[in-house]
Amino acid sequence: MSSIPPVQVYKKLLAVYGPQGWWPADSPFEMMVGAILTQNTSWQNVETAIANLKAHNMLDCELIASSNLQQLGEVIRASGFYMQKARYLQQFSLFYYNNSKRKGLSKWPTSILRNRLLAVHGIGPETADSILLYALDRPVFVVDAYTKRLFMRLEHFDYELGYDSIQHYFKQRLPESLPLFQEFHALIVEHAKRFCKTKPLCSRCPLASDCPTAMGSGAEINRPKHPDVD
DNA sequence: ACCCAGGGTCATA
DNA sequence: TATGACCATGGG
Known part of the structure; x- marks a missing residue:
């Protein structure tokens, strides 16, 4: 039951929501x-x-x-x-x-x-x-509460993992691209805000077919504890 | 009257 | 190193 790769999640979110153009600021x-x-x-x-x-x-x-x-x-x-x-x-x-x-x-x-x-x-x-x-245009993957929540739902890793571990997980699975990282984080936030609140019910979530906990099945599924493989 | 939000620091054990 | 308290407003 391998999870859908991060880059696939990115493509899907981009297709659904379109480019977000983050960060919203004048300078x-x-x-x-x-x-x-x-x-x-x-x-x-x-x-x-x-x-x-x-x-x-x-x-x-x-x-x-x-x-x-x-x-x-x-x-x-x-x-x-x-x-x-x-x-x-x-x-x-x-x-x-x-x-x-x-x-x-x-x-x-x-x-x-x-x-x-x-x-x-x-x-x-x-x-x-x-x-x-x-602000400084460095290709760095940002991990926030939404990122944790979404990818925990998608069974990529356990919620207990620390910041650096999660960042490393994405770093080794994504090409090092500034626009990719900028858009991906923005898309994760915009998506998770709408569909991955604390309730485990994701009705009508665009990722529902990829999300094991969607549609409020309530079923607890065994999750991988460590993302590190290599 | 709750619960939560695009975290981080500090005190304690 | 790992958990808990604390910071505080505004919207649902």
């Missing part, structure tokens, strides 16, 4: 801000916060880095965890200011760049990879 910096603000938060709330930043003319690296913490928090309040995220935004903005100005941030190897991003307080694996993929 790389806006994209990065969005990546931080959307941590465990609905995108709708993030849109409100970003619109508010724009309304206050604060969607700027230097301005955020030097802004008053409380005031910044108020502006992004709608995104939730707003004081924590205000700190994260300042830390990141300082990092970006120090490194984007002809320091050659765009010339660093992806792995080095990733480590630098991870060293910023408030930036974990998913946020770092999102920034790499959508």
Whole structure:
């Protein structure tokens, strides 16, 4: 009962939903801000916060880095965890200011760049990879809660697997292509939002024929524990 | 009145 | 290293 290969899932999702054109942002910096603000938060709330930043003319690296913490928090309040995220935004903005100005941030190897991003307080694996993929054009596969949920449903792996294991799973099964990774992650999110909520019922899901848990059969099926083969 | 959302950090054992 | 608490708003 081998699972349908990731690239097939991609083709199917692309056929159903079409190109998503992610990430929705007017600039790389806006994209990065969005990546931080959307941590465990609905995108709708993030849109409100970003619109508010724009309304206050604060969607700027230097301005955020030097802004008053409380005031910044108020502006992004709608995104939730707003004081924590205000700190994260300042830390990141300082990092970006120090490194984007002809320091050659765009010339660093992806792995080095990733480590630098991870060293910023408030930036974990998913946020770092999102920034790499959508703001810095690095071919990196982003793993998020939707990715886990969808491919767990499709029986590719167990939900318990950590970030790096899951990323490696896709890395060894997909060609290293920037547009592929950009579209795939976007498609996974758009699809999972609609059809892979917490309930195990996927009526009318376009992937239903490939999804063992579709149509609410409720049947628990034995899943592979480790994706690593080679 | 719940449940959840495009995570990450920190304290504890 | 592995689990749990915490952060907090807005929509369903």
